[in-house]
Amino acid sequence: MSLTVLITNLVLANRTGTEVVVEQLADGLRRRGHRAVIYAQTLGPLAQEMRARGHLVTDRPDGLPMRPDVIHGHHTAPCFAALAAHPGVPGLFVCHDATTAYDTLPPHPRVRRAFAVDERCRARLVAEGAAASQVSILPNAVDLSRGLPHPRLPERPGRAIAITKHATHLPALRAACHAAGIVLEEFGSGPGQMLARPEEAFARADIVFATARTAMEAAAAGAGVIVCDGRGCAGFLGRANAEAWLPWNLGAAILAFPTDEAQVAAAIAAWSAAEAEAATALVRDRCGIEPWLDGLETIYRDMLALPALDNAPAEAAAVGVFISRWVPHLDQDAAWRRLADQIGWPARGSPLDRVGQEIAGLAAAVAQTQAGLAAAIAQTQSGLDTAQAETEGALASVTADLREAVQAGSAAAQAAVAAHAQDTAIGLAGVFDRQALIEARVLAALDSTERRLDAALQGARPPPGLGARIESVLRGLWHRILPAAVRAPLHRLRRRVLAALRG
Numbered sequence: 001m002s003l004t005v006l007i008t009n010l011v012l013a014n015r016t017g018t019e020v021v022v023e024q025l026a027d028g029l030r031r032r033g034h035r036a037v038i039y040a041q042t043l044g045p046l047a048q049e050m051r052a053r054g055h056l057v058t059d060r061p062d063g064l065p066m067r068p069d070v071i072h073g074h075h076t077a078p079c080f081a082a083l084a085a086h087p088g089v090p091g092l093f094v095c096h097d098a099t100t101a102y103d104t105l106p107p108h109p110r111v112r113r114a115f116a117v118d119e120r121c122r123a124r125l126v127a128e129g130a131a132a133s134q135v136s137i138l139p140n141a142v143d144l145s146r147g148l149p150h151p152r153l154p155e156r157p158g159r160a161i162a163i164t165k166h167a168t169h170l171p172a173l174r175a176a177c178h179a180a181g182i183v184l185e186e187f188g189s190g191p192g193q194m195l196a197r198p199e200e201a202f203a204r205a206d207i208v209f210a211t212a213r214t215a216m217e218a219a220a221a222g223a224g225v226i227v228c229d230g231r232g233c234a235g236f237l238g239r240a241n242a243e244a245w246l247p248w249n250l251g252a253a254i255l256a257f258p259t260d261e262a263q264v265a266a267a268i269a270a271w272s273a274a275e276a277e278a279a280t281a282l283v284r285d286r287c288g289i290e291p292w293l294d295g296l297e298t299i300y301r302d303m304l305a306l307p308a309l310d311n312a313p314a315e316a317a318a319v320g321v322f323i324s325r326w327v328p329h330l331d332q333d334a335a336w337r338r339l340a341d342q343i344g345w346p347a348r349g350s351p352l353d354r355v356g357q358e359i360a361g362l363a364a365a366v367a368q369t370q371a372g373l374a375a376a377i378a379q380t381q382s383g384l385d386t387a388q389a390e391t392e393g394a395l396a397s398v399t400a401d402l403r404e405a406v407q408a409g410s411a412a413a414q415a416a417v418a419a420h421a422q423d424t425a426i427g428l429a430g431v432f433d434r435q436a437l438i439e440a441r442v443l444a445a446l447d448s449t450e451r452r453l454d455a456a457l458q459g460a461r462p463p464p465g466l467g468a469r470i471e472s473v474l475r476g477l478w479h480r481i482l483p484a485a486v487r488a489p490l491h492r493l494r495r496r497v498l499a500a501l502r503g
Contacts, residue, residue, distance in 0.1 A: 003300055004035045006068035006086070008078035010102060012057060013044025014194055016165065017213065018074050018096050024143045025072070026055055028293045037064055041078055061085035070300045073106065080106040080322055088310060090303045094138055095121040098252065101339035105130055107321050109314045112303045118249035140213040140249060141292035142220040144284060148203040150222030153273035157206035157224065159183050163198060163214050164190045166230025169259035173209055173228075176264035182207065190230070207268070215250040219283040224276035226267045233259040236267045238275030242282045 009022050023046065026036035038057045040047065047057045058064065061081040071091035073079030083091050083106065092113040097103040098120040105114055105125050114130055115138035116122035126132045160182050162173050167190040177184040185205075187195045195201055199221055202208060208218035211229045219225045219237055227234040227245065232255030234245060245254045257263045325335040 001301070002033050002035065003029075003069045004037060004066055005029055005070050005072050005300065006064070006082055006089075007036055007038045007072045008061075008074055008082050009038065009040045010075040010078060011042040011044070012038060012040035012047040012050070013042060014046060014189075015196070015198065016189065019046055020213065021096070021140065022074070023050060024141070024289060025293075025296075026050065028143070028289055030055075032293065032297070035066075037066075037068060039063075039078060039082055070303060072296075072300075073111070075102050076104050076106050077102065077326065079111075080108055083108045083110050084315075084319060087315070088308060090306070090309070092299065092303065095125055097121065098124040101335060104128055104335070107325075108318045109311060110309050112306060112309075113299060118251055118253065119247055120249075120251065120253040137247075138295070139246070139287065139292075140216060141289040142213075142217050142283065142287045143289045144220060146199050147221040148199050150203050153206055153222075153224055153276055155273060157182055157268070157271055159185075159205050160207040160209065161185045161187060161201050161205045162191070162209040163195065163201070163218075164188045164210065164229045166190045168230045169228065169233075172259055172261045172264050175261045176268060179261075179265060180268050182268070207271070209264075211255070212249055212251045216246075216283055216287055219276075219280050220287065222277075222280050224271060224273070225279070226264070227254065228259045228264065228267070229255070230259065231255050233257045233263045233267065236270040236272075236275070237279045238270075238272060239278035239282060242279040246283070246286065 007022050007025060009018050012019055012022060015023070022038055022040075026038060029036045036055060038047075038050065038055060039059070039061050040057070041059060043057065043059050051057050056064070061078070062085040064086075068086060068089055071079065071082050071086065071089055073082065073091050073093040074096060079091065079093055083089070089110070090112045091108070091110055092115065093105055093111050094115045094117065095103050095105070096117050103121075103124075105111065105128060114125055114135045116125055116135055117138060117140050119137070122135050122137060125135045158181070160173075160177055162170065162184065164170075164186075165188055170186060170191065173186075174184060185201070187193050187198070187201065198214070198217065202218050202221035202223050205218075205223050207226055208215070208223045209226050209228055210218055211227055211231075215225050215227050215237070219242070225237040227237055227241075227250050231252055234250075234254040234256060235241065237245070237250075248254050326339070328337075328340070331337070
């Protein structure tokens with residue numbers, strides 16, 4: 001019987017984690033005569049590529065031209081949305097992450113089966129309320145047909161690649177590889193260089209530094225694997241370690257050591273080509289995609305064989321519970337807040353915090369303006385004081401010389417006074433020129449301050465009373481002695497600040 005399977009995922013853009021699972025599941029179902037439809041809330045290059053290959057991909061849960069038979073759900077929100085959009089259709093949910101808020105079991109009565117990719121994810125679902133007997137392990141699988149031929153591994157590794165969504169451990173990998181004479185390439189969202197076809201990189205690497213399904217794919221491709229990422233390091237993947245670590249999906253649960261240079265160097269030193277090849281054989285035997293697809297077909301048909309669920313009140317109640325937990329509101333302890341924190345929304349706090357930040361920015365701009373004006377006034381006053389002292393000294397000198405010339409009454413003395421007066425006039429002109437220069441500098445400072453205030457006040461909402469306090473400060477400036485050329489722009493600036501603050 002051919003089935004239409006609706007697969008849900010948060011994102012279908014790059015080839016990370018669950019995105020690869022979705023692609024390989026859709027391709028595998030189509031090979032077996034089924035139709036896969038993918039609903040993801042964020043689409044990107046991978047979605048376009050899958051559409052070009054003939055898959056139906058949508059970012060709307062109701063955007064399907066047909067009714068699905070089964071919903072294969074990844075991630076809480078898209079899985080719940082698909083269930084709500086298709087009444088009567090049974091669903092399963094697969095948890096791929098033991099900690100992220102978006103991978104909790106959807107609270108919907110038509111989730112007929114719950115799965116986890118490893119024991120850690122299973123423990124998470126049970127801790128969140130799922131019955132232990134109802135949560136089964138559905139490990140990740142590897143499409144063995146995608147691998148390229150890998151040359152025999154050397155006695156000592158010479159080339160390595162790191163594929164990771166972290167970056168903090170990369171310096172340790174670089175240092176350890178450099179010390180061992182290994183050439184290292186870095187890929188993934190952590191280094192910022194994505195791989196469209198990772199199997200091509202696996203084929204040319206002796207060692208792959210990775211975790212989870214990427215580590216599994218690398219081992220299946222024939223490369224040696226050191227299981228590590230930014231969270232920690234497990235070590236070199238030989239046969240015995242593969243036996244112990246595969247039930248944990250080569251994931252976070254086995255990362256017992258820090259990923260530092262010493263630990264990475266020890267993992268490189270544990271290299272054995274024979275052990276790496278034995279691990280490859282085990283992974284290929286246990287993790288191939290065809291047995292995985294066999295199991296899923298059985299699960300889908302078992303779900304469809306169960307009596308149909310038609311309980312509208314229970315489904316309506318489930319929608320209400322979901323909205324109360326996941327739609328953003330003021331409860332900072334609700335599930336939506338945890339999700340927002342994990343995906344990088346603003347830090348926990350009141351929704352009014354942004355207004356407070358704007359006010360703080362405005363207050364800082366006002367303080368900077370006040371300091372700039374005070375400095376400009378001090379400079380102007382200093383210049384005026386110096387000019388006044390020089391003027392008074394020059395006038396006193398002329399007055400004294402004039403008194404002496406009048407008392408002497410001689411033509412020579414009067415001529416000397418006239419010459420002195422001319423020199424004094426020249427000196428005063430220089431004083432006035434310096435005063436004009438000071439005024440020009442103050443005007444430039446005021447103009448710059450005005451522009452900064454315009455930017456700071458744009459869209460800001462100051463607290464009550466701030467305008468009055470600034471007005472009091474600015475009004476006090478008028479009690480200072482300022483040249484007329486400075487008072488006019490300062491008065492204009494005062495009016496603009498007060499108008500902005502009161503508006």
